[in-house]
Amino acid sequence: MNLLENIKEALNSVKVNLLRTILTGTIIAIGITSLVGMLTAIDGIKSQIEESFSGLGANNFDIKSKVGGTMVQEGKSEKIFPLVKYKEALAFQSEFRNSGVSTVFSTVSGAVEVKRGSKKTNPNVRVTGVDDFYFNIKGIKIEKGRNFSNTEVTYGNNVCIVGIDVVETLFGKDENPLNDYISFYGKRYTIVGILEKQGSVGGDSGPDRAIFIPVENASRLDSNGTFRYTITASGTDPLKLEYEMGQATGVMRKIRKDRIGEEDSFEIAKSRSIGESLEQVAGYLRIGGFTIGFITLLGAAIGLMNIMMVSVTERTREIGIRKALGATPLRIRQQFLIEAIVICILGGILGVFLGIGIGNIVANAIGPGGFLIPWLWILVAFIICVIVGLASGYFPAYKASKLDPIESLRYE
Template sequence: MNLIENIREGLRAIHGNLLRTVLTGLIVSIGIMSLVGILTAVDSMKYSLTQTFSSLGANSFDIRRKGFNNRGSQQGRVSKVYPKISYVQAMKYKDLMSDNARVSLSAFISGATVVKSETEKTNPNISVVGGDDFYLESQSMNLAEGRGFSSFEHEFGSNVAIIGNEVKQNLFKNKDAIGQHITFLGRRFKVVGQLEAKGSSMGGGNDRRIIIPLETGRQISRPGSSDLTYDIKTAIPNPEELDYVMGEATGIMRSVRQDALGQEESFEIRRSDSMLQSLNEISGYLKVGGFVIGFITLLGASVGLMNIMMVSVNERTREIGVRKALGATAQQIRQQFLIEAIVICILGGLVGIFLGIMMGNGIASLIGEGGFIVPWLWVIVGLTICVAVGVISGYYPAFKASKLDPIESLRYE
């Protein structure tokens, strides 16, 4: 009896005891479903949250001149003053990084600004920021009404503005702000967009902000003047490559700023993925916990499978005796019972993997939108565990069957 015949005989035995096979396979299916389901849910939730965090800047980093937020001296020592990042330097960096990342430039134009409409004016608490064509996207700002700036408005510095919710409420109250005109910093601007309300945290935030094209901000600050310092935000598609791109950005920025070899950087790079790092840490703990729970369930399934295989050996004692009398060796008997156990585990495992994937993605869909994930790693792990469970659970019953005396087996009732 060769291996192929043993496999066929094992399949015939499984088909002959179909109900028992189904019930045994369900035991394994539940164990694999719990393992794959939990781990799929963790991966799917992580994917969904990663996408959300990426939209909040988790895949980006900021570059500013070093010491931009210094407040005088510390312990009697005056902090070193570093030169501002100029427009030429910021544009050169943007050009050099454009192939690997999306770079947004912005500049703080004015704070404590009074903004006027035809009939109303705000308190002197409005900030004005100049931003390029990627500014709104990089800062995760959404428009409640209106539109963003056109390429023409960015290039030629048109007098157009996007206002925050509080600015709109103060100046236009129940009127539509889009298309209206406001005045600040000695210029008259047309309102083309309104930001979504964000609340009054952090002194007003986006609600007390006005965004104008970056070129317009440069004109207000007088062309060629060194008053403005430019902030650079670099975003990449894949958060996993953030460290690599930050290293590349550091080298490019040192070259642009002409920082000498061995000299410390005259700029600061701050990554924005602290939430993503916390998520990775939490998801790691969840995966460990899910694996332990699934493993315990599988351990119970393996015990149940071993018990059923022992019952099968006792029921088929006469059959084993006949096969031995016909010349079957102990190895062939062991092989047959092992094949039965492994096939049952694989069939149950395939069903469990399918149910686990559906269950995991279903759980993840309840907390947020995300793509349908097939965790191939956990599929392979699940199938490997199925085979291992089949071998472990089937070996002792197979070994016991192979040691039966043929004469005693034939006399067994």
């Protein structure tokens, strides 16, 4: 009995015992459905979110003051570099304009009390000086009103854009905050825009509890010259980001008058994009999904092994006849292993189709999107099916190959 005949015999056995094959294959299919379904849903949801936030931070990089002055060996400290000044940031923005768009901003304070008549906020409002490019580059939407005009940014007018928490604290439901006034730092500012609600993460309300003023206006509050100005530049192409960062480094070194051979007196680094943060979260979800699917498959493998053991007992006389006709223990083992692998693959095919369908249904129920076919997880699923078939079928096959042919022929 050669290998080809053994495969034919195993397939015939699977066909003859159709009910057993269906029930066993269903056990495997449930495990594969669990694995492929969860991973497909995770990838589908991630793809939809990435499409919704495409480009936010994907090709951005930040230029900011270099932190130094920490102690090192022999009691010496690192060189302390001067802060990036407002005029230097504006000079960079002007020169970089041919390569891409950039925004200059600085945090004025994170503990400001804002007043409107007799009402006032807690002293925890963050005030930031920005220009008219800031909201577009940072992906922050203005729900009502408008962005700063170029004139307001250039001349530093007393206008502001506020978060929803500030509006809810200082204004009633029937009041319109636009073109009304609020006061902080002893100055009166006109509200020209209200930001879309962002929600809070880790107790920080972010833009919801923030006020944005023109960066020129903010620079006038920097009486001691201690504000840290940051430049976020948006490149034209993510594939050319390293090249554009190199260009930006050259421009900034020229503005800062860094000598040849000296290290940069500023920091330049890629902005942490939403895509990178999302990929990290999706990675953890995949690990969790794979673990749950693996545990389900482990239960399926034990069920398959149990059914194959029963099959060996039921077919004891058949094994005895095959051995009497000259079948070697190797051929007996091959037949049962092939049966187990075929059952697993059939169950795997069903599980893959069910998993893709369920995964895409879940992903599209959360948010409308396309149909995702996870080829990587399909390949992983079939590899797992073969491994499960080998693991589940080996012990029953080994037991069958060790049966005594005479005792097997006597078995009823």
